[in-house]
Amino acid sequence: MSAIERLPSLKDEPPMDEARFLKFLEARGEDERWELIDGEPVLMMHPPSLKHHIIGQNLERLLNDALETQASKLFAIREIGLAVEDKPSFRPQADVAVIDDDHGDNPYFAERFYLVAEVLSDSNTREFISTKRLRYADHADCLHVLIISQADFAVEIWSRSNGWQGRVLRSPEDLVELPEFGFTCRVVDIYARTDLVRRHRA
Structure with a gap:
């Protein structure tokens, strides 16, 4: 994610839900990237860095390679809006998510x-x-939430199967294992074609 900005003018208003958020977006520029976090619209102030895009693309490709090998109906996609059913005040945009062919009737x-x-x-x-x-x-x-650093080799993995207890992989050769998806890769694979890998190999 990029730098964030909140709107002071909405500070005293009740929390937004999805319907109000979509109306709010209608009045904004199409090039703006907004998320609804706990009822508050949040603007991503700067476009993602090139490294950000590369890391996201790497992970998307690695996940899809694993899922396709399994002939899974799941697939990975970047920069997608997500909904949690009982939390209408939370409509984030994720850098990468795994969804399926039957991902609901919501068009957004x-x-x-x-x-x-x-x-x-x-x-x-x-x-x-x-x-x-x-x-x-x-x-x-x-099943899993991954938080990936741009500054150094660091992949946080939070998993339902582990009671949502996080662990951080910091070695380039550490394995990222997501057995539900038949997925295994090295940390360094997620950072392919970035300056971190070039410095690591120098």
């Missing part, structure tokens, strides 16, 4: 998702990312 937000990944930037606050992670974990179908 996938109502079923099985993994979410967020690529961090230096401007993200821990509170903001922690809020998103906790809300993702509330979704009944979500």
Whole structure:
């Protein structure tokens, strides 16, 4: 995620739900990227960095390779809106998510998702990312939440099967294992074609 900005003018208004959020978006520019986090619209102030895009693309490809090998109906997709059914005030846009062919009837937000990944930037606050992670974990179908650093090799994995206890992989050769998806890769594979890998191999 990029730098974030909240709207002071909405500070004293009741929390937004999805319907109000969509009306709010109608009045905004199409090039703006907004998320609804606990009833508050949040603007991503700067476009994602090139490294951000590369990491997201790497993960999307690696996940899809694993899922296709299994002939799964699941697939990975980038920059997608998500919905948690009983939380209408939470409509985030994830950097990468795993959804399925039958992802619900909502035309804007996938109502079923099985993994979410967020690529961090230096401007993200821990509170903001922690809020998103906790809300993702509330979704009944979500099995894993990944939080990926841009600054160094660091992949946080939060898994339902582990009681949502997080662990951080920091070695480039550490294995990221997501058995529900038949997925295994090295941490370094997620960072392919970035400066971190070039420095690591120098």
